[in-house]
Amino acid sequence: MxxxxxxxxxxxxxxxxxxxxxxxxxxxxxxxxxxxxxxxxxxxxxxxxxxxxxxxxxxxxxxxxxxxxxxxxxxxxxxxxxxxxxxxxxxxxxxxxxxxxxxTPDVSVPGAEGAVTPVKPIDRLLERWRAVEARLLASDSPCTVAVVGGGAGGVELLLAIEWRVRHQLAAAGRGAGHIRYGLFTDSAHVLPTHHARVRRAFARTLAERGITVHAGSAVVKVEPGCLHTADGRSHRVDEVFWTTQARxxxxxxxxxxxxxxxxxxxxxxxxxxxxxxxxxxxxxxxxxxxxxxxxxxxxxxxxxxxxxxxxxxxxxxxxxxxxxxxxRFLSLISTGDQHAVASRGPFALEGRWVWRWKDRIDRAFMRQYTELPPMRAAAPDAAPADEMAAPGQVPDASMRCGGCGSKVGASVLDRVLTRVKQPAAGRVVIGLDAADDAAVAEVPPGRLLVQTVDFFRELVSDPWVFGQIAASHALGDLHAMGARPATALAIVTVPYGIESKMEETLTHLLAGAVAVFDREGVVLAGGHTSEGAELALGFAVSGDVAPDGVLRKGGLRPGDCLILTKPLGTGTLFAADMRGRARGRWIDEAVASMLLSNGPAAAAFIAHGVSACTDVTGFGLAGHALEMARASGVGVELDLSALPLLPGADETLRQGLVSSLHSQNARAADAIANAARHAGDLRFAALFDPQTAGGLLAGVSCAGAEGCVAQLRAAGYPSAAIVGRVTPGEDGERWRLKIGD
Ligand SMILES: Cc1cc2nc3c(=O)[nH]c(=O)nc-3n(C[C@H](O)[C@H](O)[C@H](O)COP(=O)(O)OP(=O)(O)OC[C@H]3O[C@@H](n4cnc5c(N)ncnc54)[C@H](O)[C@@H]3O)c2cc1C
Missing domain, CATH: 3.50.50.60 (FAD/NAD(P)-binding domain)
Incomplete structure (x- = not known):
């Protein structure tokens, strides 16, 4: 770990x-x-x-x-x-x-917490810096930027800030005279751990760049717009970055x-x-x-x-x-202007060439982690999880029973369920709190029961997140039917392994799922768990709906607009991730999108008189749109340029990184009237990308479509868009898709 x-x-x-x-x-x-x-x-x-x-x-x-x-x-x-x-x-x-x-830098000085920007975490520093930079570049009012801490980090930071601001202003034809810079340190010199030659080089550079060094000035108190130092002086400041001793x-x-x-x-x-x-x-x-x-x-x-x-x-x-x-070690300390000083023991050298040297070293370091050797066919973690176990702790996997004998042991399950327990609630009459042979739930009078099941293999290596995705995916079908979700039964396959590891995996899967179910008012009422070669999880979920409130795939009317609530791309992004070729940030955003409930989207569609609705999952947008067209006896014209894509999906599609289901889905192209003309278009490929926990696709009258999109965006679907129109379908083109020209 x-x-x-x-x-x-x-x-x-x-x-x-x-x-x-x-x-x-x-x-x-x-x-x-x-x-x-x-x-x-x-x-x-x-x-x-x-x-x-x-x-x-x-x-x-x-x-x-x-x-x-x-x-x-x-x-x-x-x-x-x-x-x-x-x-x-x-x-x-x-x-x-x-x-x-x-x-992180120690900000325990009175008043500092919340009033200064510590240099760590770095992302918060960069975020704050972007805001400060924008402010400095936007205004000619006097402003003082201070850095507290005179070590290499503080000196480099302030010199970089000064250089950046001066050059940005010069590029805009403006001077930087209204901005003052101050460096505060409690030692007698900046860079106290470096040799006097290095200190002298930096003292000179700082002076040349108009930076005031407040040496021997420990900051003892911070007030809004003011730093108080141990020598009793007060200094007016507008922005403070904090790089003092770490804690x-x-x-x-x-x-x-x-x-x-x-x-x-x-x-x-x-x-x-x-x-x-x-x-x-x-x-x-x-x-x-x-x-x-x-x-x-x-x-x-x-x-x-x-x-x-x-x-x-x-x-x-x-x-x-x-x-x-x-x-002793070599420090290459930059001065912000592509110039650096090399410091090692008593040696000090400086120049632009030192910066180029440092740049080469830094880039070479990063290449070790960005240009990884190609991945082996079998991932290293394919090694049996039980190999490290003491003899006898894990029975030989090949000898394990199938059928009901492959169930996860009762004691493991009991412990897991105690840990993830939800309060008995909702319509469940007999659930996990008083488990029996089956769960029993009420269906409210006058309502219809809606049921669906989904099950799939591990998508992300974090079981807690996987549990959430699987739950969100399963509930998507209920929302697409306009149903109110009520109960869930889990179907889990946990890889063979040491009992404690299996228990932990199961706990995380179910706790993740329950976190989603809690938000949606769903009770996990039971399920079935078994051991197997690989992790897989799904849920049978049920809900209810008023007889006249069922949303169907059929029902699209010519003249309707088609609205998609979430961006496409989970298939290609996770295919790229499996090959180690997706950026971490893309996967984070894809996961966030998958975890967005389709519930509020269904409510927005109902409020706008939805004519038909489905959730976009394994068959991709084209497959699901075609299902709707067929069921409704109409044609659909999709607007490729309007398709929302997840960050990175265009890049991974361009590289041809697609899910194993993609080629099967692409057969839907036969039903696209003008497919040949668009075949090379990247967004055309996105039409066949299978989605996990994808958004809803629904038809609403075009007169109200813009308002519906506005409501969806306000409800937390920033990528919601009108992606097509429903057409009467001409002869031979009924039930067909067409790409708008
Ligand atoms: C402006 C600046 C410039 C610097 N320049 C240099 C330089 O040129 N050369 C040099 O040698 N040193 C430099 N330093 C010092 C250097 O930043 C630190 O010594 C170095 O980052 C320490 O590395 P680390 O691996 O210990 O931790 P870090 O690099 O800080 O990495 C820690 C990681 O752990 C993650 N993390 C933290 N808490 C948790 C948690 N609770 N759970 C999960 N994850 C967590 C963080 O997000 C981060 O990814 C500089 C410092 C600053 C501020």
């Missing part, structure tokens, strides 16, 4: 990807799908690099390593129960743990791990906790007892290799090996 996708863990993932370890399941827990590379950050601020160039995409890297990716923030650790804790999902257990979550996340101290006085995890030279064997820490968050070093990305990067080897040793029960970090 790896918490944090820091500089050491990216190396661990790459190394495990290159040399997988049989029987080991890796899990990466990261707050975001992309992790920043600190060496290039000042260059992002200065505008020399894009944000993407300075971030490592963790999803493809984790997939390369055969690791599960959990995009979530760890908020606690229970070393005794060997579990990582989260705010909203159940804990996740581990056998061996490594922590590489970095540090560790509070949850580490609370975990019971041995930590130093600033909360960093105390480890030996093996990077293993001095108090808890099998728990490792690296990078800023680690305090290496025998070799204390400053907090710097250089050490985090260097620790990647020994950390990997010692994690392997811990997993195999071998002795760990000590690692001595170098005492």
């Amino acid at each position: 790896l918490i944090g996708g820091g500089h050491s863990h990216v190396a661990v993932l790459r190394r495990f990807g290159m040399r997988p370890m049989a029987g080991v399941r890796l899990t990466l827990i990261s707050r975001q799908a992309e992790t920043p590379y600190s060496g290039m950050l000042p260059g992002v601020i200065a505008g020399h690099y894009t944000r993407g160039e300075a971030h490592i995409d963790l999803r493809p890297l984790a997939r390369f390593a055969g690791a599960r990716t959990i995009v979530d923030e760890a908020v606690g650790l229970d070393p005794r129960a060997r579990q990582v804790l989260f705010a909203t999902r159940p804990p996740i257990g581990f056998d061996v743990l490594s922590i590489n979550v970095g540090s 560790a996340a509070a949850w580490l101290r609370d975990s019971g791990l041995s930590v130093d006085d600033r909360g960093f995890v105390r480890v030996g030279d093996t990077l293993e906790s001095v108090s808890h064997p099998g728990i490792f820490a690296a990078g800023d968050v680690a305090a290496v007892d025998p070799h204390p070093r400053p907090k710097s990305g250089v050490f985090a990067v260097r620790q990647g290799r020994p950390l990997t080897e010692n994690l392997r040793a811990a997993l195999a029960g071998r002795a760990r090996r000590g690692f001595r970090p170098q005492r």
Whole structure:
């Protein structure tokens, strides 16, 4: 289990990807799908690099390593129960743990919290910086930008800001005289850990760039628009960035791990906790007892290799090996203007060539994580999950029973259901709280029962998210019928494995699903769980609807407009993800779209006199639109240019990365009158992309269609769009689709 996708863990993932370890399941827990590379950050601020160039995409890297990716923030650790804790999902257990979550600047000075921008988390820094930059460029009013902290990070940051703003203003034909800059440090000089030659070089550069250095001026209090320093002076400031001494996340101290006085995890030279064997820490968050070093990305990067080897040793029960970090290291510190200073011990060199050198090193570092070797046909995690188990702990998979004998054991199930229990409610008369042979539910008088079932293989490696997607997908059919969802029965296949791992997987699947069901007023009333070769999950869901309220696929009227509520592209994006070729951000957005309930969309359609409705799933938009056209006895003309696509879907379609169902779906092209003319169009390919938990496609009168789209967007479907019109269908073109010209 790896918490944090820091500089050491990216190396661990790459190394495990290159040399997988049989029987080991890796899990990466990261707050975001992309992790920043600190060496290039000042260059992002200065505008020399894009944000993407300075971030490592963790999803493809984790997939390369055969690791599960959990995009979530760890908020606690229970070393005794060997579990990582989260705010909203159940804990996740581990056998061996490594922590590489970095540090944040200490903002404990009175008034600082909330009033200043700490340099970490980096994404918040970049977001704030974009707002500050826009403000500085928009106005000629006097403004003071301050950086508190005179280490390399603070100096580089302020020089990058000054350069960026001056050049942007110059490009607009304006001067930068109205902007002042101040650097506050409690030491006598900036860069106190560097040699006097380096300090002199920076003192000169800062002076030349008009930056006032407030040396020996510890900030002791922050008030809106004002910094108070220990020498009793007050300084007017408009924007403050905070890069002072680092501190560790509070949850580490609370975990019971041995930590130093600033909360960093105390480890030996093996990077293993001095108090808890099998728990490792690296990078800023680690305090290496025998070799204390400053907090710097250089050490985090260097620790990647020994950390990997010692994690392997811990997993195999071998002795760990000590690692001595170098005492002196090369720092290449940039001055924002594509110029840098090289500092190592007493040596200092500077020039544009130093920046080019640094640029080459940084880009080469990033290439290790962006240009991964091609993936093997069988993912490393295909190794049997039970290989690490003690003999006898897991029966041989080939000897396991099929049929009812393949059911997950009753005690596992009981424990899981206790953990995910929902309060008995709704129309369920006999449910999980008093389980019997079957669930019993009432159908309200005068209403019709609506039932449907869906089941599919693991789509994302995070079972909690997969549980949510499967639940959302199943409920989509009920919403498409205009029904009110009420009950769900789970159908689960959990891979063979150690009992505790199976129990945890099942807990996460069901807890994720229940999180969605709770939001929709659905009660999980029962189900069936079995063991199998691979994870699969589905739900039989039921709801009810008034007899005159059933929404059908048939019913489209010529003159209706067709509205689609969610963007297309989940098929191609997950096909790309399986090959490690989708950006983490694209997958995050696809998941967010899948988890959007179709309930409010159905309500909006009903309010606008919907004529027919379906949910867009496995057959793709073309297949489902054709079903509607056939059932309604009309033609449909689709507007390719109006089709909303998920971020990244155009890119993955362009690369020909499509789902295995795509070619089957593409047979619907035979029913498209003018298919040949559009065959090369990227959005034409999107018509056949199978969707998981896709949006609703519905017909409403064109007179009210714009209003309906406006209501949908206001209800949380920002991509809702009119994607076609219903036509009477000419001879021979009835029930056919046509692409609008
Ligand atoms: C402006 C600036 C410039 C710098 N330039 C350099 C430089 O040029 N060279 C250098 O050596 N150092 C530099 N540093 C210092 C460097 O940033 C840190 O030393 C380095 O980032 C530490 O790396 P790390 O791997 O320990 O943690 P990080 O790089 O901070 O990575 C930690 C990761 O863990 C994730 N995470 C955090 N908490 C959790 C949680 N609870 N659950 C899940 N995930 C979590 C974070 O999102 C992040 O992805 C710079 C610092 C700053 C502020």
